[in-house]
Every structure is written in C-alpha cells, then in structure tokens.
Amino acid sequence: MPKELSQTKAPPSASSKRIYIFQLLTVFIGFLIFGFSENIKGPAIPRIQLEMGLDEMRIGTLLSLNSLGYLLACSFTAYLIRKIGIKAVCLLSFGSMVVSGVLIFLSRSYPALSGSFFLMYIGNGMLEIGLAVLGARIFVRNTGTMMNLSHFFYGLSSTVAPMIASGLMTLSIGGRAIDWRDVYLLILSLAVLPMIPAIAGKFPSGGNTEDDRIPLRTIAADPVIWMLIAILSFGVISEMAVGGWLVNFLEKAYGWSGTAAAGMLSVFFLCFTFARLFLGPVTDKIGFTLSVIVFSALSGLLTFAAIAAGEPGAFLFAAAGIGIAPIYPTVMALIAQRYRKGSDTAITFIVTLMGVSSVIGNYLIGAIITGIKDIVASSRGAENGLLLGLQAGYVFIGLCALLCALSAVPLYRYLKKRGELL
Structure with a gap:
C-alpha cells in the first residue's frame, strides 16, 4: 500500500x-459573554463617576486596576491549564465572572467597586x-479565518452591550429604577450559559509531552516574541480604550445624551464585528x-480624522473599529502557526506583558485628560x-x-528576510 494512502485519516466520527x-x-x-462583560462599562462609567464623585484620574486608575x-x-493561567486542564480553567473563569457580578451589585464605595472590578478582570x-x-x-x-470568526462573537456582543446597558438603565421595575449595578449583575450572570457546553464537552490537551514543549526561555529568546508584544500592546490599548472612553468623550465634549453616545459606541462595535467576520x-x-x-494604520488615521473634524466627524470614531478589529485575532493566529508546540506558553507570555502596557x-489616558484639562482650564475656562x-486623551488612543x-514593520522585514513570513 502506498505510504500516502496508508496515512489517510478516516472521516470524523459522529462523536x-x-x-x-x-x-x-x-x-x-x-x-x-466576554464582549458583554467588557463593554457595558461604556454607558456605566459616566453614571459611576457621577454617583461616586470621581474625576477622570480616578476613573483612569479604576480602569488600570482592572x-x-x-x-x-x-501570569498564572498557562500554569493552571497545565495543572488542572483547559476545561477546568474555562469553568473557573466563567464562575468568577458570575461572582464578580454579585459583588459589583453590592458595591457602595470606590474601594469595594475597584475590588469587584478587579475580580471580574x-x-x-x-x-x-x-x-x-x-x-x-x-x-x-x-x-486566521477561524480566529477572526471566534472573535467576531466578542464584537457581536460588544455591539449590543452599550445599547442594552443604556436601555436597561432607563427602565424601572416595581417603581425602582434599574441602575448600573443591576446591569452588571444581570449581564455577568449570563456567564453560566457557556458553562453548559464546557461541562458537556471534551477539550484537547496540549498534545505535547514536556520534552516536546517549547520552553519559556526559548520563546523569550525569539525576537519575534518581543515584536509581537509591542504590536499587541499598542493595538490593545487603542482597542480597549474605546469601550472605556468613547461614551464619556461624546457626552462631555459634544453634549450628547447617554443613549446617543452609547449608540455610537455600538456603531463602533458593529464596524468592529463585521470587520472580524469579513476580514478574516x-x-x-x-x-x-x-x-x-494595513489595518492598524487605517484605525489610527480614522481616529485622527474624527478628532480633526469635530462633532460632524464623530462617525469616524466608529469607522476606526474596522481597522483595529482584526489586530488581536490575527496576532493570535500568527502565534498559533509559529508556536504550534508551545502556543499556551507563548500566548501567556505575550498577553501578560501586553497587560502591563494596558x-x-x-x-x-486618564492622566492626560486630567492634566490637559487642568492646565487649559486655568487660562481658557473649565469647558x-x-x-x-x-x-x-483620544489623540493618544489614535497614536x-x-x-x-x-x-x-520590523516584524514584516525580519520574517521576510528569513523566509518565515506568515
């Protein structure tokens, strides 16, 4: 029997x-669920800021603590995956999100809220x-296609999360207005849903023995890793900052209503979502x-154009989502292809250092907004x-x-020179 025929895989079974x-x-x-938990903060932060009397610096500190x-x-998730398995880690993460929703609901002070958000993150x-x-x-x-498709669902929930959160906060139940605490409790409770297929399913192991696994020191010695850390650090700051600051920006800079500002954030995530679906x-x-x-440069240019155009160009903030959307899943796809035998170690190493930058x-961002505001207010007025x-602050996001x-660019040159371009 020819070798190639003897190695032909059988069709996948029903199991x-x-x-x-x-x-x-x-x-x-x-x-x-991840998208919901991340992006209900857009409409919630102005309400949190008003209720607790927080300035932009303390909001920036809150987001930094998150x-x-x-x-x-x-820093410890890869270790947990090796010790207890990826299935247990997923269940533990979903469970901690549910618990954090309860704690946010019970928070009545800035320290308690900070601790609850810390757990959620x-x-x-x-x-x-x-x-x-x-x-x-x-x-x-x-x-690349499948990574972008999976992250499409993050974008999908991110699109509707601001509108759902903003809409819920206009409702009342039994004469009691729904506030941001209720919204966090309701949304984070949905984390029980993905626990069902996680419990029912069987997840693959790393597929490599410890001898086959690429050691951390080898990964850390690869110049590509450090280039990817720089790419993801800047890309994720730009991506994640929109969820935390766009609604605040539109409400305070242009006087938009909470509903209208949340709507623009949803449009951003609509562009973001379909970019991941079609650009994969x-x-x-x-x-x-x-x-x-190409895509990150597009996002930066659109952000600068939105700032330069003023309120009539606010839609360009949303359009910037087209460019920034593919960055994270595309880098994850690159990691999966380049470090197939050590993807968990490589992903954890990169994302941990990326988190420092975040x-x-x-x-x-909070410090820039507060600093410029205070400097200019002394000579040209508070408004x-x-x-x-x-x-x-938004210029920094575009930058x-x-x-x-x-x-x-140096990553592209490095890989092309060695014939390793992905």
Missing part, C-alpha cells in the same frame, strides 16, 4: 463532530487566555503581518479645558493604533 461542536460553542459563547487584575490572571484574563489556547489547539486549518479570510490571503500594518495605557483634555502599525 468527534459532537465534541468539536461543544468546543466551538464554548469558544463562541465564551467570547460573546487591567492589573487581567494581567495577574494572564481576573476572570476575563483567565477566559481570554483559555479561549485563545483552546482556539490555537482546535483551529489547525484556516487559522483577507488576513489568510495577504498574510498576518501585512494585515496588521495598565500603563489606561492610567496615561475648554475639558474639551481639549478629552481630545488629547497607539499608528504605533501598532509601525511596530509591525
């Missing part, structure tokens, strides 16, 4: 198809690493690295100070997108 369906449901619904929880989770960090590793293990073909095959076709350069980035401060593109 293996069912297992794959449970894996897909866990990934897709998991990202759906990123710190995310960072902490990233620990769950989010564990979930992101878990879903990324699971995706790297099961998406062995058309990796493009990344497979033109290459992962070139895709990052902490710094969130803090800097002008706030406007210019918010614009300066991060451009720096993401610039960081990908």
Whole structure:
C-alpha cells in the first residue's frame, strides 16, 4: 500500500463532530459573554463617576486596576491549564465572572467597586487566555479565518452591550429604577450559559509531552516574541480604550445624551464585528503581518480624522473599529502557526506583558485628560479645558493604533528576510 494512502485519516466520527461542536460553542459563547462583560462599562462609567464623585484620574486608575487584575490572571493561567486542564480553567473563569457580578451589585464605595472590578478582570484574563489556547489547539486549518470568526462573537456582543446597558438603565421595575449595578449583575450572570457546553464537552490537551514543549526561555529568546508584544500592546490599548472612553468623550465634549453616545459606541462595535467576520479570510490571503500594518494604520488615521473634524466627524470614531478589529485575532493566529508546540506558553507570555502596557495605557489616558484639562482650564475656562483634555486623551488612543502599525514593520522585514513570513 502506498505510504500516502496508508496515512489517510478516516472521516470524523459522529462523536468527534459532537465534541468539536461543544468546543466551538464554548469558544463562541465564551467570547460573546466576554464582549458583554467588557463593554457595558461604556454607558456605566459616566453614571459611576457621577454617583461616586470621581474625576477622570480616578476613573483612569479604576480602569488600570482592572487591567492589573487581567494581567495577574494572564501570569498564572498557562500554569493552571497545565495543572488542572483547559476545561477546568474555562469553568473557573466563567464562575468568577458570575461572582464578580454579585459583588459589583453590592458595591457602595470606590474601594469595594475597584475590588469587584478587579475580580471580574481576573476572570476575563483567565477566559481570554483559555479561549485563545483552546482556539490555537482546535483551529489547525484556516487559522486566521477561524480566529477572526471566534472573535467576531466578542464584537457581536460588544455591539449590543452599550445599547442594552443604556436601555436597561432607563427602565424601572416595581417603581425602582434599574441602575448600573443591576446591569452588571444581570449581564455577568449570563456567564453560566457557556458553562453548559464546557461541562458537556471534551477539550484537547496540549498534545505535547514536556520534552516536546517549547520552553519559556526559548520563546523569550525569539525576537519575534518581543515584536509581537509591542504590536499587541499598542493595538490593545487603542482597542480597549474605546469601550472605556468613547461614551464619556461624546457626552462631555459634544453634549450628547447617554443613549446617543452609547449608540455610537455600538456603531463602533458593529464596524468592529463585521470587520472580524469579513476580514478574516483577507488576513489568510495577504498574510498576518501585512494585515496588521494595513489595518492598524487605517484605525489610527480614522481616529485622527474624527478628532480633526469635530462633532460632524464623530462617525469616524466608529469607522476606526474596522481597522483595529482584526489586530488581536490575527496576532493570535500568527502565534498559533509559529508556536504550534508551545502556543499556551507563548500566548501567556505575550498577553501578560501586553497587560502591563494596558495598565500603563489606561492610567496615561486618564492622566492626560486630567492634566490637559487642568492646565487649559486655568487660562481658557473649565469647558475648554475639558474639551481639549478629552481630545488629547483620544489623540493618544489614535497614536497607539499608528504605533501598532509601525511596530509591525520590523516584524514584516525580519520574517521576510528569513523566509518565515506568515
């Protein structure tokens, strides 16, 4: 019998198809819940700020503490995956999100709220690493398309999350108005849904013995890793900052209503969502690295154009979602292809260091807004100070997108020179 025929794989059985369906449901619904948990904060933050009397610096600090929880989770999730398995890690992350929803509901002070958000972001960090590793293990073909498709569900829930949160906060039940605490409780309770396919399914192991696994020191010695860290750091700061600051910007800089501002954030995530759905095959076709350069540069330019155009150009903030959307899943696809035997270690290493930048980035945005606001207010009035401060904060967000593109240029040259371009 010819060698190639003897190695032909048998068609997948009904059992293996069912297992794959449970894996897909866990990934897709998991990202759906992840998007909800991340992006109800847009409409919630102005209400939190008003109720607790917080300035922009303390809001930036709150978001930085959230990123710190995310960072902490990233630092130990790969270890947990190796010790207790990816299935248990996914269940633990979903469970911690439910618990954090209850604690946010009970929060009545800034420290209590900060601690509750910190726990939520620990769950989010564990979930992101878990879903990324699971995706790297099961998406062995058309990796760019499938990674973008799975992250499409994050964008889908991110699109509707601001509108749902804003709409819920206009309702009353039994004469009691629904506030931001109720919204967090309701939304985070949905994390029980992906626990169902996770419990029912069977997840793949790493597929390598410890001897076969690429050690951390080898991964850390690869220059590509550090280039990817720079790319993701700038890209994720730019992506995540929109959820935290766009509604605040539109309400305070342009005087938009909470509903209208949340609507624009939803439009951003609509562009974001469909970009991930339709641009995934493009990344497979033109290459992962070139895709990052083109799309992140587009996002930065659109953000700067939106600031320059003023209120009539506010829709360009939403259009910037088209460019920034493919960055994270495309880099994850690149990692999955390049580090197939050590994807969990590589993903954790990169995302952990990326999280450090996210902490710094969130803090800097709040500091820039507050600093410029205070400087300008002393000479040109509080209203002008706030406007210019918010614009300066958003300039930093657009600059991060451009720096993401610039960081990908040396990676493209490095890989092309060695014939390793992906």
